[in-house]
Amino acid sequence: MRRSTLRTANGGADIATPEREIGLDALAGHAGYAVRRFQLWIFQDFIKTLAEADIRPTQYSVMTVIGANPGLSQMAVAKRLGIERARLVHLLDSLERRNFVSRSASATDRRSHALHLTARGKAALAQFKRLAAEHERHVAEKIGKENRERLLQILARFT
Amino acid sequence: MRRSTLRTANGGADIATPEREIGLDALAGHAGYAVRRFQLWIFQDFIKTLAEADIRPTQYSVMTVIGANPGLSQMAVAKRLGIERARLVHLLDSLERRNFVSRSASATDRRSHALHLTARGKAALAQFKRLAAEHERHVAEKIGKENRERLLQILARFT
DNA sequence: TATTGTTATACTCTATAACTATA
DNA sequence: TATAGTTATAGAGTATAACAATA
Numbered sequence A, B: 001m002r003r004s005t006l007r008t009a010n011g012g013a014d015i016a017t018p019e020r021e022i023g024l025d026a027l028a029g030h031a032g033y034a035v036r037r038f039q040l041w042i043f044q045d046f047i048k049t050l051a052e053a054d055i056r057p058t059q060y061s062v063m064t065v066i067g068a069n070p071g072l073s074q075m076a077v078a079k080r081l082g083i084e085r086a087r088l089v090h091l092l093d094s095l096e097r098r099n100f101v102s103r104s105a106s107a108t109d110r111r112s113h114a115l116h117l118t119a120r121g122k123a124a125l126a127q128f129k130r131l132a133a134e135h136e137r138h139v140a141e142k143i144g145k146e147n148r149e150r151l152l153q154i155l156a157r158f159t
Numbered sequence C: 001t002a003t004t005g006t007t008a009t010a011c012t013c014t015a016t017a018a019c020t021a022t023a
Numbered sequence D: 001t002a003t004a005g006t007t008a009t010a011g012a013g014t015a016t017a018a019c020a021a022t023a
Helices: A025-029 A029-049 A055-067 A076-079 A087-095 A119-144 A147-157 B025-029 B031-049 B057-068 B074-082 B085-097 B121-143 B145-158
Strands: A100-107 A112-116 B103-106 B113-117
Touching: A025 A055, A025 B057, A025 B121, A029 A055, A029 A119, A029 B031, A029 B057, A029 B121, A055 A076, A055 A087, A055 A100, A055 A112, A055 A119, A055 B025, A055 B031, A055 B057, A076 A087, A076 A112, A076 A147, A112 A119, A119 A147, A119 B025, A119 B031, A119 B145, A147 B031, A147 B121, A147 B145, B031 B057, B031 B121, B057 B074, B057 B085, B057 B113, B057 B121, B074 B085, B074 B113, B085 B103, B113 B121, B121 B145
Parallel strands: none
Antiparallel strands: A100 A112, B103 B113
16 A cells, blocks of 8 residues: 655654644545534444444434323324434334334224323433433533534534 | 414414424433534535535445545545445445545555546546535525534634 | 325435455 | 455435325
């Protein structure tokens, strides 16, 4: 492999180019690139921090919205969170299998299901929220408390 | 479907709850949720803006880094951009098929390939960069020029 | 006719593991 | 032994299309 090299203080020996020496060129000016890398970091930390609960970000978002808005239809949840309705079917299947969420018949529209957390789901969500708050502290530690708040403010329009 | 309703100015008729009326609860305080929604918006705009060139964000990032650092190995590109080396193989296959990138034998390590843009790749990348700059202007219009710069600053450590 | 939930398909992405040829 | 590139597989995630039941 042709590797560019650089002089160092260690007696002048050539060492392989460290990762950070590879320039990003135009990429450095693209918000999307930085946002994507940050999002990967943040999801990895979320998954790791909530690993003991075996809950992923999307599952957490679905349970949180159902918990705060009992009786919502699948379409309403899907639209609110920007999830495809076809995908929500499988997400709910797995949450129902774990007895966190129930689909019951809607009183007014026989096409749709009313979504509720079960008693077990409510207790579980309380735990998830504690762990998620811990994850959020990791974010604040990583980028700074004020930067985190600025970020939330700037991006509020997308939520 | 059981739908919460609200009084409106239109003579007091009940209307279905609009999406925005569904509360996010704890989700509103999670940077990851906002970042994820923003990232989806930004990638969609990128893909749409570069549709005429048929180039996606990851392909663009790979070509930009190779263009700025000719002769890099696949491992070096993969590590720098946080892409799995197994995935980079397929990404390069498609870029090579379109004659944008070449894999040539490394002079010093017969296990690795030296990556270069072809003449056609260089010309194409110049066009991609013009379109990507247009996409970046959409981002600035969406969140504001200063907010975009603040964002780049806050997230620079992840790039 | 349109909508809700469902099923199915295809393609992208992520995460591994294993193989080969080299080092 | 370890590394670079490759192949393969499995699980998420995304994007569609089509269908039955119902509006």
